[in-house]
Amino acid sequence: NAGVTQTPKFQVLKTGQSMTLQCAQDMNHNSMYWYRQDPGMGLRLIYYSASEGTTDKGEVPNGYNVSRLNKREFSLRLESAAPSQTSVYFCASSEAGIHNTIYFGEGSWLTVV
Amino acid sequence: LAKTTQPISMDSYEGQEVNITCSHNNIATNDYITWYQQFPSQGPRFIIQGYKTKVTNEVASLFIPADRKSSTLSLPRVSLSDTAVYYCLVGDPGGFKTIFGAGTRLFVKA
Numbered sequence: 413n414a415g416v417t418q419t420p421k422f423q424v425l426k427t428g429q430s431m432t433l434q435c436a437q438d439m440n441h442n443s444m445y446w447y448r449q450d451p452g453m454g455l456r457l458i459y460y461s462a463s464e465g466t467t468d469k470g471e472v473p474n475g476y477n478v479s480r481l482n483k484r485e486f487s488l489r490l491e492s493a494a495p496s497q498t499s500v501y502f503c504a505s506s507e508a509g510i511h512n513t514i515y516f517g518e519g520s521w522l523t524v525v
Numbered sequence: 526l527a528k529t530t531q532p533i534s535m536d537s538y539e540g541q542e543v544n545i546t547c548s549h550n551n552i553a554t555n556d557y558i559t560w561y562q563q564f565p566s567q568g569p570r571f572i573i574q575g576y577k578t579k580v581t582n583e584v585a586s587l588f589i590p591a592d593r594k595s596s597t598l599s600l601p602r603v604s605l606s607d608t609a610v611y612y613c614l615v616g617d618p619g620g621f622k623t624i625f626g627a628g629t630r631l632f633v634k635a
Contacts, residue, residue, distance in 0.1 A: 416568075443621065454612065454625035455569070462621055470622060502568045514561075516568025 414438050416517035418503045424523045425493040433488040433520050435503030443506045444486035445470075445514070446478060448499040455502065461486055462508075493524040529613045534630040543600045545629050547613030550594050558589060558596045561612045563628070569612060573598070600631075608633045 416437045425431055437444065442463045447455040447470075457470030461480040475497060477489045486505075490497060500521050506514040530548040537543045549558070557576050561569035573580055575587040575596070586599040600607055610630050616623040 445621075447625075452627075454627045456625070457622060460621045468621070471624070504568070513571045513574070514569075516570070519566070519568055 416503055416505055416515050418501075418517040418520050420520060421518065422521045424525060425490075426525060427494060429493050430489065430491050431493065431522075432490075433501055433503070433522075434485070435487065435517060436485045437503075437505040437515070438484065439505060439515065440483070441505035441515075442483070442508050444480065445504040445506075446476075446486070446488045447502045447504065448472065448497075449502060449519075450499050458488065458501075490522075493522075495524045498522060498524045528624065529615055529626055531611075531613050531626065531629045533627065534632065536632045536634065537603055538634050539604055540602050543603050543607070543631060543633075545598045545600075545611055545613075545631070546595055547598070547615075548595045549613070549615045552593050552615050553617070555617045556615050557617075558587065558593075559614045559616075560585070560587065560598045561614065561625075563610045563612065565609075569625075572611075603631075603633045605633050605635060607631065 419434045445460045446458040449455045456472045459478040461467045464483045467478050479487045500519045502519050503517040504514045559574040560572045562572050563569040573585050573587045577589050580587045588597045610628040612625050612628040614623045
């Protein structure tokens with residue numbers, strides 16, 4: 413039972429490069445999320461997708477784009493990476509709404525130099 | 526969105542009971558209280574959720590007073606493996622934007 417799977421786990425980018433973080437869940441959940449976590453900080457919501465076909469901004473959407481490819485997959489794209497985007501990124505999913513037990517992936521460590 | 530306030534850190538010893546209190550003075554009628562645990566280099570993991578009074582599962586208990594302006598996560602007989610960050614979240618079950626905050630870092634010592 414894989415749960416929420418993110419790739420890549422580690423990535424180093426140069427400033428200005430673009431990349432896409434991939435996320436897939438096998439729990440048939442309707443809602444999916446992307447968070448970032450900076451050292452010693454809590455999680456901040458970047459974007460979420462309440463259901464297939466919809467996406468909405470969270471607290472810190474600037475510099476990111478998302479795509480809800482299908483019910484299973486929700487990708488996060490950095491179009492032009494900046495050092496301020498160095499962080500750990502977590503994908504998550506839930507049945508419907510954040511308080512319906514949200515399940516997190518293992519995280520993607522991104523460094524922008 | 527209801528804002529939560531938790532202690533930044535707590536220390537305990539193995540075998541002790543640990544109580545972490547979260548304040549949420551502006552909790553709304555429809556809001557539930559949910560606690561998550563995060564180990565280093567891992568994503569958060571759901572621990573327990575409640576609306577009022579007391580909820581207990583195999584991992585923890587959650588105490589919520591009648592006014593619901595605070596809640597207390599109780600971990601019985603902690604072990605070294607309970608060293609983690611604990612987050613208190615408050616929000617509408619049907620909502621999607623919930624602020625995690627910095628959480629409480631629990632250190633369990635031998």
